[in-house]
Amino acid sequence: MRIKHCFTLTISSSACLLLFGCGGGGSESSSITPVAPTPQADERWTRGLFEDASLYKDRCVAPRSGVSEITGEMYTDTAGDSMDEKLWLRSWTNTTYLWYNEVDDNDPADFSILSYFNQLKTDFRTDSGSFKDNFHFSQSTQEYLTRTQTSTSFGYGVSWEFVQATAPRRIIVRYTEPGSPAEQAGFARGDELIALNDIDFINTENSDEIDMINEILFPSNAGRETQFTLRKTSGEQLDYQLSAQSVAISPVHNAKVISTENAEIGYLQFNSHIQSAQSQLISAFELFDQSRIHALVLDMRYNGGGLLALASQLAYMITGAGQTDGLTFNKLTFNNKHPNINPVTGGQVQPTLFYSREIDYDRNVFTSTSLPSLGLARVYILTSASTCSASEALINGLRGIDIDVVLMGDTTCGKPYGFYPTDNCGTTYFTIQFQGSNQKGFGEYADGFIPTPSPLFEADVQGCLVEDDFNHALGNVNEGMLSAALNHLQTGECPVQTAAKSPIMRLSANDSLKIQTSSSILDAIILENAINQPIRDPND
Template structure:
């Protein structure tokens, strides 16, 4: 496959760490208090523009017409902001027309009067109310974020944080919040907070049982800092029964997407392992270094730990897949082909480019310039890959699984079902807010992309979305990368024997307390946080061949 018109491919996913990140009730948006019309609203200046049900003007007629226009130069692009004086009504009319043109399920969106909603609540209901075969929300990935915050995180991997990655077992009393891992050299890591630590109190507020609004507000404010320099006191219960008290000050944390790179000697030979947390552009060099290590060590098996990887750059997912499979298995094969709504069967509605398959990228990419370079990537050229997954394994991570299975590379799945997101979008800025609205579905070389309820490990697969492997619950009693950690242990055992360890075969171990409905005030969940951009969503940008 030639790469002269290489396009797309940045798949950023959102999954900061919530359990059941792909779940949802499928209830109507108009019954959701967060998106219900606010009546009456203050009169808006619409400059003669009116809403007519079923009639949609081009989105360009409203683009950049803002109630509060920005001025000056965008620090990330160097270009002047396109905003001009407008109104909130025009902002809503833009998102209405943009949705009708590009949203994958545009014909399932209720055409409600924009005047009955705030800007935020109007966008929130511009999505389908449909459900998947399992009854989960069909579109559980619809969100917006401040453009400045999105650009900072997407382009630099920097976010204000204490350095925790949280596992939400229950967000309502009795709450349970565990530490998945800490970012290297972060305040949490330097304080020695270990994986599996369970939060008891924050700033002397009872995290587990407090059910007052004042308490919940205090917990939210302390747990999720909006900027660096915020200080909070945490009390944890540790695995051994002891408690740990630490005082932490938030910092601008640089996300380390690749961690715990190691080569394990065992019965199956040399097995490479690494924890991969997010597909951001800074991961490219770390992945290259990791695979060069694996080549030098002459590994025969590879385990990629994607259990907390919500996604990211689709181009990087393609590169990773190439580094696993190598040139012979990927030559002239499609990594993924995008399918847009029925208004756009042949041309990408965002770029205006003819829809063509995204190849397995075998070269390094200059992500700042969106250019494919002439530097060949390393590859281990394996015919089998072990992936460790949970319900927060989304989007780009799932695209890797789907793409490699599409070229008949053997994928063995260890863990619990993935989140189920074969969809993606182009983040689109208007008036200082970046909107994320599902615009396409990706399919592999075989044309398969129907895994809306996730990839499911199975000892006897019967459906395409079932992947050979072992159901294993997440093990918080061991550090990630420890050969005794439950999921990695199962992967190594399977690589050695070809079968799942007997202890992993017990019923639905992945159905945990998080799936139970409880009463009480809930703290913020990861999918509600602006900093959770990298968890469950594909994001595309053009990638061009070198000139």
């Protein structure tokens, strides 16, 4: 059961001034204790009354000016106050949030801007007891655009498996980005972090040292050199000197063809549905097509999602026109205020089909170039609790047209929902605005897709529970999940082993879930998020 705990602590103090006054010509005296004035509620907020969000959009405490260095667009911010920003969040939530009628209309004056946003969500739970909305978050617009539009992030180029956040802490290297400081230094999958500089990463309870650990692991400035002490899978302990820098994100790794006795098998590690993945996926599928592979193993165990349109393109490349023409990949359902009109774009709600052409994501239009396709009727997908959002939409979309999807790994994160990341005053907000469903109308997998040899329920998927194997490199035929998939292709049997276990902690939505002290509560949300942008045909 995945449980999310959220706490807001508000501490207030007031000073009481006691005045002593002395009367003249006698022994009488008096003291006056004035009553502190009652704080005045902001008259712009009235419980249950919601004005149009546009009245408060871009009215900012700290308005930006000039042109965005990433998008090239002029900022439209004007001077405002914190109540303007909170009232925009309130009205925007009431209009677009999928579960708007499950949100308490609390007085914005009682919160900071971010703490107010954090409580603008449902606290209802799924049948399993997990919170229905585990995906409510915000991040700096600059950070969001840098990652999604320039395909870069700031750091060391290492993806960590956060196994235990509290002492004794444990994080392990999943993989490194090509050409990154971590790769160049020699970080390898399975390496475990022991110390940072002279700080005992595993055991320290010192708050200053924990703050320093967070600053190092999630850096915001370049220049500082840090000594990372890692325990290698061999047991050897080594020191590495690294400095954070801007790192290019490569969403596709290890695209290759594996030769077996019976067939050629394609393998692809796919980490994120971002724009730059399109060209890398096309190159991989051209390789698979030329090699005439008979089966595909798609490794999405660390893929937290991203662009829904890209997931649709990938589904087409797996299957081809004959199995997808005219069929729905994903249909969006918004809240009951908007049965037919998309409340974010203002357009008619239409299903996302299986996209067969390349997309110019900068202009948001289809090109005339057709995508390669394999015409497969079965695909093996490697999964974990970090397989989320657009990745799950891919699984659901393929199952909706009766493609045989076989899962190897662990239960996926459970996010049949998505949102349109929206900027206001330099912060990009992510709040659930729609639920997706496939050609068959199925979209109820809030507790994840479960790999099992004997599916019983709709969210059960044919497959095997397999533990993540950190003793072998990803793409190595002896790595646990890939080996299980290759064996299942031959025999239809699952490996004999203990059931896979989800990590205690997952990465946060902006790569900055912080290391905790032992008294802290984890507040985990998932890295990427399925978003749906309507794609136009330039000939229309």
